[in-house]
Amino acid sequence: MSAERQPMKTTASAWESRIEIPGRVTFQEGQGDLPTVEVRTPWSEAEIYPHGAHVTHFQKLTEPPLLFLSKMSRFEAGAPIRGGVPVVFPWFGPRAGQPAHGFARLEDWELKEITLSADGSSRLHFRLPDGLEAGDLPPFTVDYTVTVGEQLILHLAVTNRTPDRELSFEDCLHTYFAVGDITAVEITGLRGASYLDTLDHLARKVDADDAIRIAAEVDRVYVDTSATVEIVDKAFRRRIRVAKEGSRSTVVWNPWSAKAQRLPDFGNDEYLQMVCVESGNVGPNQITLAPGQTSTLQVTLSTAPL
Ligand code: TA6
Numbered sequence: 034m035s036a037e038r039q040p041m042k043t044t045a046s047a048w049e050s051r052i053e054i055p056g057r058v059t060f061q062e063g064q065g066d067l068p069t070v071e072v073r074t075p076w077s078e079a080e081i082y083p084h085g086a087h088v089t090h091f092q093k094l095t096e097p098p099l100l101f102l103s104k105m106s107r108f109e110a111g112a113p114i115r116g117g118v119p120v121v122f123p124w125f126g127p128r129a130g131q132p133a134h135g136f137a138r139l140e141d142w143e144l145k146e147i148t149l150s151a152d153g154s155s156r157l158h159f160r161l162p163d164g165l166e167a168g169d170l171p172p173f174t175v176d177y178t179v180t181v182g183e184q185l186i187l188h189l190a191v192t193n194r195t196p197d198r199e200l201s202f203e204d205c206l207h208t209y210f211a212v213g214d215i216t217a218v219e220i221t222g223l224r225g226a227s228y229l230d231t232l233d234h235l236a237r238k239v240d241a242d243d244a245i246r247i248a249a250e251v252d253r254v255y256v257d258t259s260a261t262v263e264i265v266d267k268a269f270r271r272r273i274r275v276a277k278e279g280s281r282s283t284v285v286w287n288p289w290s291a292k293a294q295r296l297p298d299f300g301n302d303e304y305l306q307m308v309c310v311e312s313g314n315v316g317p318n319q320i321t322l323a324p325g326q327t328s329t330l331q332v333t334l335s336t337a338p339l
Contacts, residue, residue: 193326220263250287
């Protein structure tokens with residue numbers, strides 16, 4: 034065991050026995066009596082629900098929360114949490130007779146390991162349970178690690194466990210960011226990129242603007258882009274950097290007022306305090322893995338004062 038890392042293995046039973054690392058990683062009862070893992074570091078704090086391996090909170094000690102979480106969110110088995118970072122797998126968007134954005138965010142993931150680093154950051158490794166009712170999908174493994182420190186680093190790895198079949202899927206870290214006032218936000222990094230406009234029958238368009246400014250519902254799937262995106266939040270005087278690896282799609286979404294009122298788990302005015310900038314591989318960027326192959330998607334979230 035290197036001085037740098039003091040890996041501590043937790044298993045499901047360990048979960049029940051509440052193995053904790055006082056002051057750094059503790060187990061609490063969250064909303065809806067769902068269990069949560071609370072993480073504290075010298076720079077930040079975070080909260081993760083094994084329900085969906087869902088990061089619901091990340092906040093640097095000197096800033097407002099980085100992630101938006103709806104006050105109307107449900108916290109119950111079989112329902113997605115509204116806000117934070119929903120893990121979208123194995124499909125993105127609606128699917129007849131199936132949960133929107135796939136089943137991964139509805140399952141209870143197993144906390145496999147907690148790794149403490151000497152610098153004070155902590156890494157939590159979750160795994161989607163095997164043997165899920167996944168329709169015609171061949172056997173796969175999904176591992177998700179959340180590293181909490183001065184940054185929030187999310188890493189999703191999908192492995193095709195078959196010896197003879199391809200595995201095709203979409204994945205996305207559907208991140209809800211907290212902003213002070215959506216009308217004073219600019220989103221940069223996507224100029225010149227093509228996007229599918231969900232509000233216009235998925236028409237393919239090119240973003241010619243130097244920044245995205247939101248004054249109505251926006252729901253765009255940018256394709257074939259690995260660009261880093263920045264959210265410039267003039268109200269919170271903060272710049273949020275969304276850097277990604279292993280992702281060819283970026284989704285930008287704000288429901289605006291009419292859709293916000295139609296969402297039962299979303300406050301009517303909450304659209305003013307959030308924007309989704311989601312990193313993944315969706316639509317034409319879906320992933321196909323050969324037998325035994327693994328794909329990884331990593332998102333690094335950092336902030337700086339404006
Ligand atoms: O973020 C893009 C999107 O697909 C939007 O169309 C909207 O449906 C949003 O996801 C929220 O989806 P959800 O299933 O979490 O309500």
